[in-house]
Amino acid sequence: MSSFIPLVSGANEALVPALNRIGPVILSSQSSGPLATPDHAYLLVESRDAVDLSALINWLDAGVEKLILPLASFADAIGSIPAERLVLLLDVANVSAVSDKVRNGVSGVLLKTPSLDLDFISSISKFFTGSSIHVLSTSNEPPTVANVRQLRGIGATLVIPEAQLTLESSSSTQINVADAYLAPVISDRPDGLFPTIVSSQTGHSLGLVYSSKESVKESITTGRGVYQSRKHGLWRKGETSGATQEIINIRLDCDSDSLEFRVVQHGAGFCHLNRQSCFDAASGLPALEKTLASRLESAPEGSYTRRLFNDADLLRSKIMEEADELCRAETREEVAFEAADLLLLCSHQSLDLKAKRISRRPGNAKPRWTQKQEVAPPPAPKLDGPIKMNTYDLTQASPEERAQLLRRPVLKSDEMIGKVKPIVDEVRKRGDTALLEFTAKFDRAQLSSTVMFPPYAPETMQLPEEIKSAIDVAYSNIHKFHAAQTSDSTLVVETMPGVVCSRFARPIARVGLYVPGGTAILPSTALMLGIPAQVAGCKQIVLATPPRKDGSISPEVMYVAHLVGASAILKAGGAQAVAAMAYGTETVPKVDKIFGPGNQWVTAAKMLVQNDTDALVSIDMPAGPSEVLVIADYTANPAFVAADLLSQAEHGVDSQVVLVAVDLKADHLAAIEEEVEKQALALERVDIIRQSIPKSNIVKVATVEEAVDFSNDYAPEHLILHLEQAKEQLPRIENAGSVFVGAYTPESCGDYASGTNHTLPTNGYARQFSGVNTLSFQKHITSQEISAPGLGNVGPVVVTLADCEGLQAHANAVRVRLATLQK
Template sequence: MTVFLPLLDDEGSDLVQVLARIGPIVVSPSQFADLPNNRYYINLENSPDATLDLILSWLNQGVEKVIVPLTSAKELIGTGIPPERLYLLLDVGSVSAVSDTVRNGVSGVFLKTPAIDIDLISSVSKFFANSAIHVLPATSFPPTPSTIRELLSIGAAPVLTTSQLTFSATSTDRINVADAFLAPIVSDRHDGLFPTIVATETGHSLGLVYSSIESVKESIITGKGVYQSRKHGLWRKGETSGATQEVVSISLDCDSDGLEFRVKQAGAGFCHLNRQSCFGEISGLPALESTLRSRLAYAPEGSYTHRLFNDPALLQSKIMEEADELCRAVEKKDVAFEAADLLYFALAKCVQTGVGIAEIEQSLDAKAKRVTRRPGNAKPQRSKQPEVQPTAPVASTSQKSNTTIQKSDTTIRMRTSDLTTVTPEARLELLKRPILKSDEMIGKVKPIVDDVRTRGDAALVELTAKFDKAKLTSTVVFPPFAPETMQIDPDVRAAIDQAYSNIHKFHEAQLDKDTLVVETMPGVVCSRFARPIRRVGLYVPGGTAILPSTALMLGIPAQVAGCKQIILATPPRADGSISPEVMYVAHRVGASAILKAGGAQAVAALAYGTETVPKVDKIFGPGNQWVTAAKMLVQNDTDALVSIDMPAGPSEVLVIADHTANPAFVAADLLSQAEHGVDSQVVLVAVNLTAEKLADIEREVDAQANALTRVEIVRESIPKSVIVKTSSTDEAIAFSNDYAPEHLILHLEDAPERVADIDNAGSVFVGQFTPESCGDYASGTNHTLPTNGYARQFSGVNTLSFQKHITSQQISSEGLKNVGPVVATLADCEGLDAHANAVRIRLRASK
């Protein structure tokens, strides 16, 4: 039951999380872009240019309702937006202009009135008999609880601006959030308490308690489970037992005489008998989830469940096996049996990775809210398999046979070399990367760079049309960035926000904040202090993948370092837009401008500046050979006065694996780099592995590769890759140090202890549960790393990459007497009389 709708205005951002516990919130499109993932209605009153595609994108992201003016409603009804997702924004004087088509095409009315006129609102409510009515009066003061009850009695509810709401006591101009929410609640008990059902996030009952006005107020504001004991007063759940509750939502029942709290329960459970529910043992999926969580924590070593949780390859095989069995099942009982098996192993996978039923249901709810749908076709590697023609009921679990998985005719496999038998010359060949014809590439990019340098924006527009197939009128976007350009999946937004937090935390710790002060001799004080590079250009590649992660990895250290101008360059899509994920990251890192251009033309624009593109002092970021050549060209041009982060080449990974390595993990790590491009460099250094172990790894590489959407890229990159067999860990690490890989992954029994032996690597990933993917996205380290063996000389991008150091010295009269003779003598030795004179003239003056 919706008691009132909160409308987020200029005041009240601190109320959002509290209001989310009791229902949806009305926001504008610009506010929606920066809010956490809660329930929202979007009000389009001041957004006349919102397109159908934009509205559909909001609804697909989980927005519950879109509130549109009458003119827009006429256009939107019949376009595929379900009536239950559409509200009509209406002035009370315009009710007569509403047609039956509009009235039947919406599920609610957002009614603007000069004041709350019960009779008038009642007549409107009767006209829109099948719609929810929400009343927004023009008065600055909120309705009283009694007025709220009167509105609810005629089927309407007030809209309260957040500036009219407060956590404090209700006054003439503000109403307490809990007072507004509890306005209609009634009790038929002599003590005035309200029966309250406490349930899990998924709606499974935990128990029956009682609430009071006071306890509900505290729960709404604190987000903790607080109830009213009939004997002891306020009962703050878990205060003594530790079994606390985080309140997810609080709702009134249809008669306003009972409450439901949905909570995240900590500890053993809700019941005082140490079980989850007061109504007995749980069953079904919640029971299975509870059992699996317990087994994940306490399953004895050697048990099947322990093995299942600690052997990803086994768990993956079981999920695939059960899915295949379910597809083959025909009889009703067999379908139920096989579905149960699949659910068991699928939920085991979820529990292993920290995902519960609540998260699964949230994902299902999000999918259900989508108003547009993908075609739903199977991925190519699935759709190519022959259709299964069941001929008999499927056997029970005890009778299952092995299933042959069809593969491509050509096995995807690596080359192999053995360090114990190769010649020194052959070993050197193993260390080499593909030859980069720098001079040839620089010759190709120079005309492009010169064109942009000479003609500026006009050249950029032409080159972007030529190379990126995007016709632009302007190549630069300046903040504030339009909210509609940053509309992304809520899950992706949350992942970006968490990655941002981790990366920011690690890079902030690197910041050089302190001034180094050293007195080298009495009276001679030398200092060094850091300053940010004022203007930086960040190149974020496009091409075969969208890379918001690169925008994070470059933008965050620039932001942390305090760079005054952060110009982000990235190739536009064919329609001239930038991927919304990259746009959102640009917003998060405080980009000063976004250059919609890629390749050598983008590098040139950053290096020299154009009419609209600000010139930068240093260019960062990976790219293809055109980008790399252009960076090398401009850094050597004294007219550009620009530096670059490092030379760049194809992505690389070197994995060192011993007998403890999991073949599935090793294969997955190799493929995570192989999918970047056909020139990716992938090396497996095998430490005394048996032929069987190597065969297991190669089988996993082939099987996993064939399940990838980018399998065709892998088909070209993996055959160019190599397995290097070594006889010891020391020999393997020595080879790795000579190779100097961009990414080094240690699948070793003593991985943490061997890190001390690593001299050359861009970034090191230690142990079997540290995939390179985590460093690429969210662990906190930077993924812009030296390739092509440059890890011998270069560090990866870090906060100090965006800072420069300035030294200073301050010498007193006494200090000059100490150091001056030394300086004069050395200047005389070099024949630089003026240098010596600058010292001696001061020494004479100080006598």
């Protein structure tokens, strides 16, 4: 219940916004101005003529909270409009004319009376049991604070005309808005302050503060969050931090001893820890609302987000798309994911307005949905037409166009993390039970257990002899190269006499290796991850890979798991496998670091768990779609170049393929493109290539130097040099996952058997990450040993620096020792 309700005419433009902050206002139907924003308002219809029922309903549908109608207009309204939306306008003289039908068909009464007779008003309240009582004095004298408090004491609310209200000090003709609002508020605190809950516009609590009469007055007047600090006086929120607040409304609680401020919070958040709320992070719709607001605020012109908010046709199309996906969802998890996507496009304010509508449609489906719809499959990739890359000339490109050529397709990592989080949380909470459910759902395998332990049955790794022999050779080469990388010796350096520093390596005890199993069987990835883990001396090696539909693991991967000494095999893929290794389950051992490539679900899950301190797990690197950049000059064999491009293009539809052509003649370039199409058409995975190659680029440059500069900026996962002097360019290579030098060094050899590792940084991360190697599975520990003379040498330096930083205990730890040396 409000302290009072203002009757607004709209004459005072400065006053109306302040009144809207403290509760509902009563608008007159004769005043058209305020009706432009009728939300949360009562509408007073004073005409004694018959009122058009459809007009009343239209007002309610537009957002009017309640209609206040004179007795003469109630005949048609009762029964057509819900009682909770109707208030009776009643003159004192007409009380006896109210029928039981009218009394039972309203939720409140606005009583017009020449005097504030509390006994009479109490009797009216008893007659209209269960209805709210509002009192409008017809006297020209303004009400007092005592009048407001007395009426609240008997459960009635005073209605005060706008002309009798002011934002200035109360006078003989006007009462201050804040004085009237705070009239019934009491405080049981010695300092007289009122506990105040600050919440978001959706009701999510942001924090607890205190208010005084002065702070509330300023908040009402300015529309800004102003509170009372118990130490520093008036606290204008955001005055120094920039985290300001706009007041939506101020409400009293049921006992009139505390307040709630609903606000729009700007800046980092309400909390001094730069969080939205003092009660931890928001969740559900409030979190979604914050995400929407921040994305819109930061979205550049022309971006997808900005277009989505500004382009009605695009928004309509996306809503239809997401609604269709929601309708197709089958499981509870899928429904949750798709509903979240749809909510991202919808505003909660429209839901509030929708809830106020009283007119109803018949409820029939629109004609185009009444027929049973066949579920349309997703558009099939085009299976004919030329297979061509896009061609650009770097010598003619602007800086902006050059930057665009360096970009990969946008990876919506934040959206993907949001989608995988429910999966990760379920595995974390419910362990093997959730893991089995997700394996059945996503991997289509019904299992009773997801983990295998050695010794592995020989029948699970039966292979043709030529495949087994090939794996053995690859194992030998990869093992030899990675064994050469170990740092078994201890590094010892005497930095000054008597001060010896050392560094030594230790294996990471427990590692998890993710081996994808989507569109291809990848025993090579098992080799690339398992061998350096084995060489490094990791005590536990958990290998995770999606099972086949019969619940088995491919014999190639099983054989590699046996060779590298895997201590457990997890038959699961996707985010659920990453979660199981990160947190551990009843049967899956917890690991300390997770390695391996995967799709966007796997990548998002890895990024999620590495930031969870409860998981206490790290990852090898961020990963994305496979990619290759080929630099070719006039010596390049078109068939070789095309084969190298296709070897990556067949990985997936989102694979990235770039050819940097160094001053190639038109016929040479055409020959490469002809080879791309010719070889692609002969491949089993041509349908994948038809989708990846059209997204790939040919970049023409004038010199090898320009080509290498472009490659360093691109930072490819794989870099292949089809150059006359290929080896001579290696010193200039600064950013690449792995380099393949010369015409007879195909990237495929590095993928399988030459010895180098094929788990490499993608998406430009080669600027700061190395590919997986033996050191990836080790950590380095430093130690130091200082003799007494050595402390005499280095100690005074330490004392000086510790004193400089104000860390006296640090300095003292040295001083007490130096003192003993001086005795």
